[in-house]
Amino acid sequence: MKRFFPVYVRVPLIFFTCYGLLEYFIDSGDKPAIIAYPSVMLLLALVLLVIIALEIVASASNNIINQLMTPEERAEKERLENLPISQIPFVKNLLQKLTKTKPITSEKEIELDHDYDGIKELDNDLPPWWVYLFYATIIFSVIYLGKYHLFGGDNQFQELEKELAIAQKDIEEYKKTAPDLLTADKVILLTDAGDIAAGKAIYDANCVACHRADGGGGIGPNLADEYWILGGDVKEIFNTIMEGGRDGKGMVAWKQQIKPSDIQKVSSYILSLQGKNPADGKAPEGDKVTNNPASTTVATDSLAVKQASAPDA
The missing domain is CATH 1.10.760.10 (Cytochrome c-like domain)
Incomplete structure (x- = not known):
């Protein structure tokens, strides 16, 4: 994971994620939470210090572990860290499950008895990701048909009309308590x-x-x-x-x-x-x-x- 998210990416990512969550959950009106509540700025500063401290500890621990490894273990670790993304075990297994591709050495198993001037045809299965997506579209179409054609769901124009009516009602309510929007009839x-x-x-x-x-x-x-x-x-x-x-x-x-x-x-x-x-x-x-x-x-x-x-x- 550290290969994909180096320290100069991890630290800002974690910090701004924490900041975004605080802004979302703290009601600070029109002002940012760090301005409306100075304590939030102190909390974010503490979070940043903790993140940096954890990174320093993790880096020190990694150095200690490397020193305790044998040369063979270090070489194996470096090999795994430098593997292409497609060769990482987790990624490789995931791609295999999504595509079900056959390696070149096993192509004889799916070779059809057709020969076109030396060109052979393979009986590959459809990739599972494509099949699952196709099934999802079928399920979606059934739900869509039921909601909008059998049970009278609102179409886009009806939804817009309802939203505009709600918005107009909200405007009228706002005008009742907003003296600076006073009109002659009021x-x-x-x-x-x-x-x-x-x-x-x-x-x-x-x-x-x-x-x-x-x-x-x-x-x-x-x-x-x-x-x-x-x-x-x-x-x-x-x-x-x-x-x-x-x-x-x-x-x-x-x-x-x-x-x-x-x-x-x-x-x-x-x-x-x-x-x-x-x-x-x-x-x-x-x-x-x-x-x-x-x-x-x-x-x-x-x-x-x-x-x-x-x-x-």
């Missing part, structure tokens, strides 16, 4: 003081340049009155901030700069400005919406048409 009005305060901080950092600190409007429309260009429901405001305003004259989409969960807080804060009537507020724009932030309704039927064109605040 948005609700936040009323908690902490959420409103967080929304105000985001508004002050990003929105006051166009809508003023009090929401009275400047470059952008007045956010404190009851008139909305693209809808005053929390879902509609969320969508407007996410996707941006009307083509050519609306605000930019903020979905690349602000997380969806934070946009929900900003939308809720904007609705908290309703009814405050800031001084010198910008003239109303858009359609009047019922003053009910929790569930606003559009006062005209034109909102749906405007939403289809493009967003704006």
